Protein backbone atom coordinates (compact mmCIF):
# COMPACT_ATOMS: atom_id res chain seq x y z
CA UNK A 162 0.00 0.00 0.00
CA UNK A 163 1.39 3.37 -1.02
CA UNK A 164 0.68 6.54 0.92
CA UNK A 165 1.38 10.04 -0.27
CA UNK A 166 3.18 12.22 2.29
CA UNK A 167 2.11 15.85 1.78
CA UNK A 168 -1.58 16.34 2.40
CA UNK A 169 -2.13 12.73 3.50
CA UNK A 170 0.30 12.15 6.37
CA UNK A 171 1.84 15.60 6.86
CA UNK A 172 -0.34 18.72 6.86
CA UNK A 173 0.08 20.96 3.87
CA UNK A 174 0.98 24.60 4.18
CA UNK A 175 0.55 26.48 0.88
CA UNK A 176 3.60 28.56 0.09
CA UNK A 177 5.73 26.88 2.77
CA UNK A 178 7.83 23.99 1.50
CA UNK A 179 9.51 23.29 4.86
CA UNK A 180 7.95 20.30 6.64
CA UNK A 181 9.99 20.69 9.84
CA UNK A 182 7.35 22.75 11.62
CA UNK A 183 4.34 20.95 10.26
CA UNK A 184 2.26 18.44 12.14
CA UNK A 185 0.40 15.38 10.99
CA UNK A 186 -3.03 15.37 9.37
CA UNK A 187 -5.61 14.50 12.09
CA UNK A 188 -5.92 10.72 12.30
CA UNK A 189 -2.82 10.06 10.20
CA UNK A 190 -0.57 8.65 12.92
CA UNK A 191 -3.18 6.30 14.36
CA UNK A 192 -4.22 5.14 10.90
CA UNK A 193 -0.62 4.60 9.86
CA UNK A 194 0.06 2.44 12.94
CA UNK A 195 -3.04 0.37 12.22
CA UNK A 196 -2.15 -0.06 8.54
CA UNK A 197 1.41 -1.08 9.43
CA UNK A 198 0.04 -3.84 11.64
CA UNK A 199 -1.84 -5.31 8.69
CA UNK A 200 -0.12 -4.31 5.46
CA UNK A 201 3.24 -3.61 3.92
CA UNK A 202 3.13 0.18 3.67
CA UNK A 203 5.41 2.58 1.88
CA UNK A 204 5.42 6.35 1.61
CA UNK A 205 5.65 7.52 -1.98
CA UNK A 206 6.80 11.12 -2.08
CA UNK A 207 8.21 13.59 -4.57
CA UNK A 208 10.28 15.05 -1.72
CA UNK A 209 13.84 14.12 -0.88
CA UNK A 210 13.44 11.00 1.28
CA UNK A 211 16.17 12.33 3.60
CA UNK A 212 13.75 15.10 4.51
CA UNK A 213 10.76 12.81 5.09
CA UNK A 214 12.46 10.01 7.06
CA UNK A 215 13.40 12.19 10.10
CA UNK A 216 9.87 13.60 10.20
CA UNK A 217 8.38 10.08 10.36
CA UNK A 218 11.04 8.93 12.86
CA UNK A 219 10.15 11.86 15.14
CA UNK A 220 6.67 10.35 15.49
CA UNK A 221 8.07 6.93 16.35
CA UNK A 222 7.89 5.18 12.99
CA UNK A 223 10.70 2.87 11.97
CA UNK A 224 11.69 3.62 8.41
CA UNK A 225 13.77 2.11 5.68
CA UNK A 226 15.15 3.72 2.56
CA UNK A 227 14.70 2.27 -0.89
CA UNK A 228 17.09 -0.51 -1.86
CA UNK A 229 15.71 -0.69 -5.38
CA UNK A 230 13.85 -3.93 -4.84
CA UNK A 231 10.86 -4.78 -7.05
CA UNK A 232 8.32 -4.83 -4.19
CA UNK A 233 7.89 -3.81 -0.56
CA UNK A 234 6.73 -6.59 1.80
CA UNK A 235 7.82 -5.64 5.34
CA UNK A 236 5.01 -4.83 7.77
CA UNK A 237 6.98 -3.49 10.69
CA UNK A 238 8.61 -0.52 9.05
CA UNK A 239 7.83 2.15 6.51
CA UNK A 240 9.71 2.35 3.27
CA UNK A 241 10.14 5.94 2.10
CA UNK A 242 10.70 6.21 -1.63
CA UNK A 243 10.37 8.38 -4.73
CA UNK A 244 9.77 5.23 -6.81
CA UNK A 245 6.32 4.01 -7.77
CA UNK A 246 6.55 0.44 -6.52
CA UNK A 247 3.63 -1.89 -7.35
CA UNK A 248 0.85 -1.67 -4.75
CA UNK A 249 -2.83 -2.60 -4.44
CA UNK A 250 -3.74 0.85 -3.16
CA UNK A 251 -2.27 4.31 -3.71
CA UNK A 252 -3.68 6.87 -1.29
CA UNK A 253 -3.13 10.42 -2.51
CA UNK A 254 -4.87 13.73 -1.86
CA UNK A 255 -4.63 14.71 -5.53
CA UNK A 256 -5.52 11.47 -7.26
CA UNK A 257 -8.34 10.80 -9.68
CA UNK A 258 -9.49 7.20 -9.93
CA UNK A 259 -9.12 5.98 -13.53
CA UNK A 260 -12.02 3.90 -14.83
CA UNK A 261 -11.99 5.05 -18.45
CA UNK A 262 -10.90 8.11 -20.39
CA UNK A 263 -14.35 9.66 -20.64
CA UNK A 264 -14.81 9.66 -16.86
CA UNK A 265 -11.20 10.73 -16.29
CA UNK A 266 -11.38 13.65 -18.72
CA UNK A 267 -14.65 14.77 -17.14
CA UNK A 268 -13.12 14.76 -13.67
CA UNK A 269 -9.96 16.49 -14.86
CA UNK A 270 -12.04 19.18 -16.52
CA UNK A 271 -14.15 19.74 -13.41
CA UNK A 272 -11.10 19.76 -11.15
CA UNK A 273 -8.96 22.07 -13.25
CA UNK A 274 -11.76 24.25 -14.57
CA UNK A 275 -11.19 23.18 -18.17
CA UNK A 276 -8.94 20.92 -20.21
Ligand SMILES: [Mg+2]
Pocket residue numbers: 165166167168169253254255
Ligand atom coordinates in the same frame (compact mmCIF):
# COMPACT_ATOMS: atom_id res chain seq x y z
MG1 LIG B 1 -0.11 15.10 -1.67
